[in-house]
Amino acid sequence: MSAHPTAATGALKVFPDREHLVHALAEHLLALAERTLAEGGADRPFRIALSGGSTPQALYALMAAPDYARRFPWARTQFFMVDDRFVPHSHADSNGGMLQRLLFDHVPVPKSNIFLMPDSGASTEAARRYEATLRRVTGLNTLPTAGNTTTPPLLDVCLLGMGTDGHTASLFPGQDVLSNHTDWVAACTPATAPHIRLTLTYPAIAASRHVIFLVAGADKQAMLARVRAQDTSLPATAISGLCDVTWYMDQAAMPLTA
Template sequence: MNAHDVKSADVVILPDAEAVAHHVAHWLFKLALAKTDGPFSIALSGGSTPKRLFELLAQRYIASRFPWQNVHFFFGDERHVPVDDPASNYAMSHAALFEHVPVPPENVHAMPTMGTPEEDAARYERELKTFYGADTLQAGRPLFDVVLLGMGADGHTASLFPRQPVLKDMTHWVSTCVPDDAPHTRLTLTYPAIHSSRHVVFMLAGEAKADMFARVRRGDDASLPSSHVTSEGDISFVVDQAAARDVVSEDLVSRDVV
C-alpha cells in the first residue's frame, strides 16, 4: 500500500551520505529509463546531499545511458538571487550536473529571478502549467514523476518555512516566501504542487537532521512544514544512520524504494 504522508512513509536507512546519494541516483536512473509514455519530470532540491547525487548522475556510467532527451528538470525552490550567485540552487546544479551531460537546454527549467519575486513566481507557475497542459492539477495525472526534498533544522522543506503565509497557499503552484530565520527571499513549490507527484523522496544525512526527522516522522507537531507534505503517489525517506538515530526501528516500514 502506498504511503501518501510522512507518518506512513517508507524509510530506507543507509550507512552514510554517500550511500544515500548512490541509492537515489540509481533509483532515478531506473525510473527515468522505465518512463516511456511521456516526459519524465523531476523537481530538484538544493543542499550538499543532492549535490553529490547530481555529481553521480553526471558520471559516465549513468550519464552515458541516462535518457536526457526525455527528462525535464524543474526546481522545488530557489533563492531570489542571480543565476550565478553562489547561493543559487540552479548554479549548484548546473556546475554539478548540467554542464557535464547532454541534456537539452530547454529541458532545464530554472526558476526565474530577474523580476520581482511575485512576478517570477507567477512566471514559473505559467511554465509549469504549459508543461502540464492544464491550468488545474488533476487527480491521477501527476505534475511530477519525482519531487526531491530536504529538511532544515527548523522543519522547513523546499522553501516552505515555518510561520510564513505560503504554508496556507492551496491555490498557487508556485509562491514566494520570506523566512524570518534564514537569508534571501525565496520562490517555492507549494503543497498542492508537491502533492501532484508520483514519488516524493526526502534525502537526509547527518546527525543535525536526526531530531527533526524523528519529530516529523512522529507527526505530533503541526508547526513543522515538512509534516504537511503529501503525495498522490508515495513518499519515502532515504536517510543515513546518523539522521535515523532517534527513530525507533519498530516504527518504520523499511524497504528499498527501487
C-alpha cells in the same frame, strides 16, 4: 498503498553512510525514469524537480559522472526546481546556478529540457511566471490529488530535503506560504534564512507521483523523529504525494523511534 501518502507514514530507506545513500538514490531515480518512459510512450517525458543543499549536491555530482551520465535518459527528461533563492543564477547561493555547474554543464541534456526558476524582476511576478511555465510544459490546468487516476501528475519525482528546523523546499515554519493552497509557486521571505525565495507550494508538491526526501547527518535525527510523530508545527510534516513519499537517509539520520 495509502490513499494519501505523507511524510509521517512514508517508507524509510536507510543506508550506512552518505556515499551508499547517494548511489542508491541515483539508481532509484534512473529506475523511475526508465519505468515512466516505458509506460508513457514515445511522447511522454520524465519530469523531476530538484532541490539544493549539500547532500543533493553529492547526488548531482554522481549523476554527472561519466558512468552514470551515459545511462540516464537526459534527452527525455524535463528538469524543474523545487525552490530557489531569488538571486541571479551567477550568485553563489543560487540553486539554479549550482545545478547548472554541477550537473547540467556535464551531461547531454537539451537546454530546452531545463526549467530554472526566474532570477529577475519582482519576486511575486517571477513566481507567477514559473507557474505559467509549469502549466504550459505539462499541459495541466488543475492539479491532481491523491486517488485521482485520470489527471496526470504535475511531476513524476519531487526531490526534497529537510532543514534542522523542519522546513522543506522554502516552506519555513510560521510563513504565510504554508497556508497558500491556491498557487502552484509562491514567493516568500523566511525570517530565519537569507534571501527572498521562490518555492513550490504544498499542492504542487502533493501533485507529484513520487515524493522523495534526501536527508543525512545526525543533526536531522530529532527533527525527522518529530515529523514521523506528526508534529504539525513542522512544514515537512504536511508534505504528501500522489503515489508514495519515501525517505532516503543515512544511518546517522535514522530516528530511534521511527
